[in-house]
Every structure is written in C-alpha cells, then in structure tokens.
Amino acid sequence: xxxxxxxxxxxxxxxxxxxxxxxxxxxxxxxxxxxxxxxxxxxxxxxxxxxxxxxxxxxxxxxxxxxxxxxxxxxxxxxxxxxxxxxxxxxxxxxxxxxxxxxx
Amino acid sequence: xxxxxxxxxxxxxxxxxxxxxxxxxxxxxxxxxxxxxxxxxxxxxxxxxxxxxxxxxxxxxxxxxxxxxxxxxxxxxxxxxxxxxxxxxxxxxxxxxxxxxxxxxxxxxxxxxxxxxxxxxxxxxxxxxxxxxxxxxxxxxxxxxxxxxxxxxxxxxxxxxxxxxxxxxxxxxxxxxxxxxxxxxxxxxxxxxxxxxxxxxxxxxxxxxxxxxxxxxxxxxxxxxxxxxxxxxxxxxxxxxxxxxxxxxxxxxxxxxxxxxxxxxxxxxxxxxxxxxxxxxxxxxxxxxxxxxxxxxxxxxxxxxxxxxxxxxxxxxxxxxxxxxxxxxxxxxxxxxxxxxxxxxxxxxxxxxxxxxxxxxxxxxxxxxxxxxxxxxxxxxxxxxxxxxxxxxxxxxxxxxxxxxxxxxxxxxxxxxxxxxxxxxxxxxxxxxxxxxxxxxxxxxxxxxxxxxxxxxxxxxxxxxxxxxxxxxxxxxxxxxxx
Numbered sequence: 001x002x003x004x005x006x007x008x009x010x011x012x013x014x015x016x017x018x019x020x021x022x023x024x025x026x027x028x029x030x031x032x033x034x035x036x037x038x039x040x041x042x043x044x045x046x047x048x049x050x051x052x053x054x055x056x057x058x059x060x061x062x063x064x065x066x067x068x069x070x071x072x073x074x075x076x077x078x079x080x081x082x083x084x085x086x087x088x089x090x091x092x093x094x095x096x097x098x099x100x101x102x103x104x
Numbered sequence: 105x106x107x108x109x110x111x112x113x114x115x116x117x118x119x120x121x122x123x124x125x126x127x128x129x130x131x132x133x134x135x136x137x138x139x140x141x142x143x144x145x146x147x148x149x150x151x152x153x154x155x156x157x158x159x160x161x162x163x164x165x166x167x168x169x170x171x172x173x174x175x176x177x178x179x180x181x182x183x184x185x186x187x188x189x190x191x192x193x194x195x196x197x198x199x200x201x202x203x204x205x206x207x208x209x210x211x212x213x214x215x216x217x218x219x220x221x222x223x224x225x226x227x228x229x230x231x232x233x234x235x236x237x238x239x240x241x242x243x244x245x246x247x248x249x250x251x252x253x254x255x256x257x258x259x260x261x262x263x264x265x266x267x268x269x270x271x272x273x274x275x276x277x278x279x280x281x282x283x284x285x286x287x288x289x290x291x292x293x294x295x296x297x298x299x300x301x302x303x304x305x306x307x308x309x310x311x312x313x314x315x316x317x318x319x320x321x322x323x324x325x326x327x328x329x330x331x332x333x334x335x336x337x338x339x340x341x342x343x344x345x346x347x348x349x350x351x352x353x354x355x356x357x358x359x360x361x362x363x364x365x366x367x368x369x370x371x372x373x374x375x376x377x378x379x380x381x382x383x384x385x386x387x388x389x390x391x392x393x394x395x396x397x398x399x400x401x402x403x404x405x406x407x408x409x410x411x412x413x414x415x416x417x418x419x420x421x422x423x424x425x426x427x428x429x430x431x432x433x434x435x436x437x438x439x440x441x442x443x444x445x446x447x448x449x450x451x452x453x454x455x456x457x458x459x460x461x462x463x464x465x466x467x468x469x470x471x472x473x474x475x476x477x478x479x480x481x482x483x484x485x486x487x488x489x490x491x492x493x494x495x496x497x498x499x500x501x502x503x504x505x506x507x508x509x510x511x512x513x514x515x516x517x518x519x520x521x522x523x524x525x526x527x528x529x530x531x532x533x534x535x536x537x538x539x540x541x542x543x544x545x546x547x548x549x550x551x552x553x554x555x556x557x558x559x560x561x562x563x564x565x566x567x568x569x570x571x572x573x574x575x576x577x578x579x580x581x582x583x584x585x586x587x
Contacts, residue, residue, distance in 0.1 A: 007264075
C-alpha cells in the first residue's frame, strides 16, 4: 500500500495532474509522470501478475527495470515492464496471468 | 551491417545518464567530440538523481541537498551540444569483424527506441550503467508488498509515493538510513527498522576508521543516522529474517539474540547495499574480477576506466561502487581518456585536465573501505538456507543450486544449464551474486574461482519483430537465402 504525499495531493494540483486509465477494465486514476507500476501501487494493487512457473503472485520489486516482476499487459501488449512505461490517458492496463499470450 | 566502410554516427556514445554518464557526455561534447547520451529512462539523472527535473516532491528538505546536486549536472550537458536520447534501451555493444579502410574499427551499438530496433556506429563507448540493489534473498522476498528500499526511493522521487500501512525496513547500508531519513522529513510511517549489520563487522571496520574520519561525507551521514535512531524504532543485531503471507505480505519474522519476533507488515523494504550493474559490460566481453571487499564482480578497468575491450570504457558504480560524487569524477576522467584515444587531445593535455578530477575522485572515495567493511552483508543473507528462492524468474531455490553442485556443477553457467537458474528475463541480475556465493560456499572455494554468468546480447529482452525490422544490406539477405 502506498499513498501520495499530502503536499502533492492538494486539490488544485491533483486535478491538474490527474490521468484516467483502467486496471483490468476498472477506472483508475494516476498522476502525470507515474510509471504504470507506480500507478498500480498508488491504486492499492501490489500484485500485478502470476508467474508462469508456479502461479505465485508477484508485484513491483525494483522499480528500475531490472527485476521484471512488474510485467503487465498494456494496451493489449503483454510482458511490458510496468516500471519502464509511463501511464497515459485512456491506457488499458491488465494484470497478467502466467506467460505472455500469443498475439498479445 | 556489413558495409565495407561503415559511416560513423557519433564519436562517443555514453550509455546511462546518471552522474557518471551526465558528466562524461558533457565534458566530451564540450571539447568538440560528437556525443550521444543513451538512457533507458524518460528523464536524465539515473537512479540517484531520478526525476530531478520533474519530481513532484518540491519541498527540497525531503530529498535532501545531495539529491538536488544532480540538477547542477544538467546545465553543462545542455550547453555541451551532446545529443540526448532518453527512452533508449541499449541491448548490445560489439565490434563488427570488418575493419574500415582507414584503420578505424568502430563499434556497433544495438538499441531499441520508440519500439523499433536500430544500430548505431560509434568510435568509442563509455558505459555508465550504474548500480543495482544487491539481491537480498530471504524466505518470502518474492511476495507482493516486499520491495527494495531503492525501489521505494524511486517511488518517492518520481511520484511522491510513500508506504501507507504498517511498514518495516530491513537490512544495512547507507541507502537504508537515507531513505528512512527522507521518510521522516516527508512524514511517512515507519514501524521499525531491522538492522542486520553484523556485530563482528565493527571489529573489522574499526582499523579503517581513520580513513573514514577524513571523509567529507562523514558529518552528514552521522547526523542523518543519529536523527533516524532518535526518532524511530531501530532493532539491531537481527540475524535472520523472513517475509510471510499468502499471496501478499502479512508479517515480517526476525531473529534477535536467538529469539524470534513477529511484526505485522503491509510493506517490507529490503536493502543490503548495491552492486555494479555489469550485464552490458559482461556481454560486451569486458574482463571482470571478484572484489573481495565489496563482495561483488566488477569489470576490470585502468585508472581512466578503460576496459579490456578496446574503445570501451566504464565510469561510475558500474565499474565498482564508489557513490554518486565519485561517479561524476570518474565520468570526466573516462571522457578525457576517450578524447585522447580519438586524437582530439594529447596525452599531456589529458593528464593536466585530469588532475582536479582525480583529486576530487580521491576525496570522494575517502572512507569507502570503512563503509564497505562495516556494511558487508552477513553470510546468512548472502548464502541463504535451502528453502529460499535465489532465482526469482525461474523460482530456483538455494537448495536446488546446492544439489546441482553435489551433482558436479562447478559454476553459475553450469547451474544455468542444469536448472534454468539465471535464464529468465532479468538475465541473472537478481540471482547472479547469490548463485556465485552459494556455489563457492558449497564447494569450499573462493567466488573468484567459481566465476559468473557469461552473458550474451541482447542484455534486455527485445521482440523478434523489433529485430526483424532492422535495416538489412543485400549481403545480409544473400547470407540467409543462399544457405
């Protein structure tokens, strides 16, 4: 669970910087500059995928592109590193179940 | 790719825009070389100065003056004329077999940018790939809710995010204390800090104290640590640690003086120092050696950062951990040497220009041996028990690695073939140091003897579609169709 610092979350500020996107089809909100992984954590999502090996739940771990634990499907493309992609208005983020699927 | 006289795109490519890369690119370009600065992130700064141009945390006392120093490196870069390509992932550095007729043997860089692969031809490469957090393999470290302290710091810098529920920090090393201090400034909640610094380390570090007392950072570091200790619950001498929960972290269990204790936790932030991010150097063929003091592999470099591969140098923490200020000076030294090798400045001019940077580098490294020794992680956290996952990608335990050793596996590359350990998308970044140490301990030999993964390009996963879209010459196409 992560929360935004109050100095950033002032009403005027939050409105100006807000980005609407979806997580598994549900509407969610992030702040401009957030990576997809940060946006997931800010929305209370700590687990973003199940591993292809054992099915265990995983979530963002390194936030700098090295661990590959924040893999998610972004706008229909699987295995994207959530921490390396910035969240954008209207983006469709999906948690990922196991391997990347063919054609996704 | 096999054109007889490849056009050179840039004199120098710098990979990574942390302190070393920023300083190297700015200096080299200011002396007239054509320079491209390639970086994976959208904004310059690397991890240490991450988001320094755009962080929402505007209250400067939260991230502290050392962080804001990063902004001072950006002006010189802008003025230097260096070309900056953010959002660019470098996945290979190689020298094609064909020599140019003028005797130059340019290097080729494979990169991905805006979803497309491309090759870049340059005369010299300065790798400034920085550091990553040393793996902290404990039972449960793969549970959602367990993150690196460095990861938490990235969340703070880029998004102004801090942990909300019950929060435990655990481990050792300067970054742990810095993050705790930053959280204090920001008013974030920390329930406890579990200090895993082994008691014995103090005895080993004490003889090195005089050097540390001359360090310009001593005062700052001490004040920060005392501040944290005064205001937060710090539990010392923690000798065992595990994260528990079903699908997500629920509690942290630690052992102190032989007794187990349990803390409820929503977030556990782990840290036990940083190690060089050496995948690209390793895959480029740069020789590396085991550093017994820092307990990590580091590429072999000379006093200018030159590696064993001609035309490839290294600067900053990617060549061995020295910290941000040392990285900056090392970047300038590597840039001067590159300019010399390219024939832009003479040897004397290089040496003369280097003197102040070398003095500053020495100053920045003063006391490093003390920190390295004091914060060497305990063996229990480097060589974990059998049931602990060491390879997060392929979910291979320390026990499986030991079993492979008993079957005759002598090093990490064999462990990879036996177990798929290190074969996942992170390419050994999160298991390499552990696998080396587990095999060394099991065999009763030094990690130097056990070796490290032989890494291959691409050092970051790229799609076949990206690769297939690379421009091809007629010769390339013939080579495929005639066989």
